[in-house]
Amino acid sequence: MTTHLALLRGINVSGHNMIKMDALKATLEAIGFQNVQTYIQSGNVFVDTEEENSAKVGFQIKQEIFKTFGHEVPIVVIGREDLEACLRNNPFLKEKELDIKKLYVAFVSTTLRSDNINDLKISQFKPDEASIDANRIYIKYAVGAGKTRFDQKYIEKKLNVTATIRNWNTVTQLLKMYEEK
Incomplete structure (x- = not known):
């Protein structure tokens, strides 16, 4: 299991791209991420997954955010x-x-x-x-x-x-x- 930190850009800023962290957590858990943990409302999300490739993890999160919340959110995934x-x-x-x-x-x-x-x-x-x-x-x-x-x-x-x-x-x-x- 690998822990990734997804840094979402431009969410919950001045009323734009609003995503509640509990809703984001539930969404990511629903697609198979484990131990999802968020930090503050600006889009810092820890996820555990079998996937080691950070780019794939970022793409998967980005797709799900668009599908669920309708926001195109750039993401940088780091370790x-x-x-x-x-x-x-x-x-x-x-x-x-x-x-x-x-x-x-x-x-x-x-x-x-x-x-x-x-x-x-x-x-x-x-x-x-x-x-x-x-x-x-x-x-x-x-x-x-x-x-x-x-x-x-x-x-x-x-x-x-x-x-x-x-x-x-x-x-x-x-x-x-x-x-x-």
């Missing part, structure tokens, strides 16, 4: 090792006087190259900062996520990927939940 790598590899964690509330991670649908950071043209968003690591982009917003144009839509357009962003507190809580499983 425990992705969250562990976040804690090990986030370059901003080494800074003194770090405001954790300004740290975010964009999880993307494919492995990136280190030179993809040039494609993002992050310098035009200074003083926001970013760093790429495999299928993650670590982001440190100068003011906050709500006051920047360096967001998931921009990342997707520039890199031609599916992306979903989580704040640092959510990332650490999801890892804690993985460890408790």
Whole structure:
């Protein structure tokens, strides 16, 4: 049995793509996922399945959400090792006087190259900062996520990927939940 974490993008935001987590849980259990557990209303869902391929798991969840709720929801599926790598590899964690509330991670649908950071043209968003690591982009917003144009839509357009962003507190809580499983 493999535990996957599905990160759903764009649900329950400003009254759009509304999905109650208990309804989502029941829907995923009905199609065979086990030990379905959600965290907050923004679409973080743990599922256990015999399927090891995360892309197949994501596709299955995406199909079922569309079929049941009528929403086209982009999904990035990650494993425990992705969250562990976040804690090990986030370059901003080494800074003194770090405001954790300004740290975010964009999880993307494919492995990136280190030179993809040039494609993002992050310098035009200074003083926001970013760093790429495999299928993650670590982001440190100068003011906050709500006051920047360096967001998931921009990342997707520039890199031609599916992306979903989580704040640092959510990332650490999801890892804690993985460890408790």
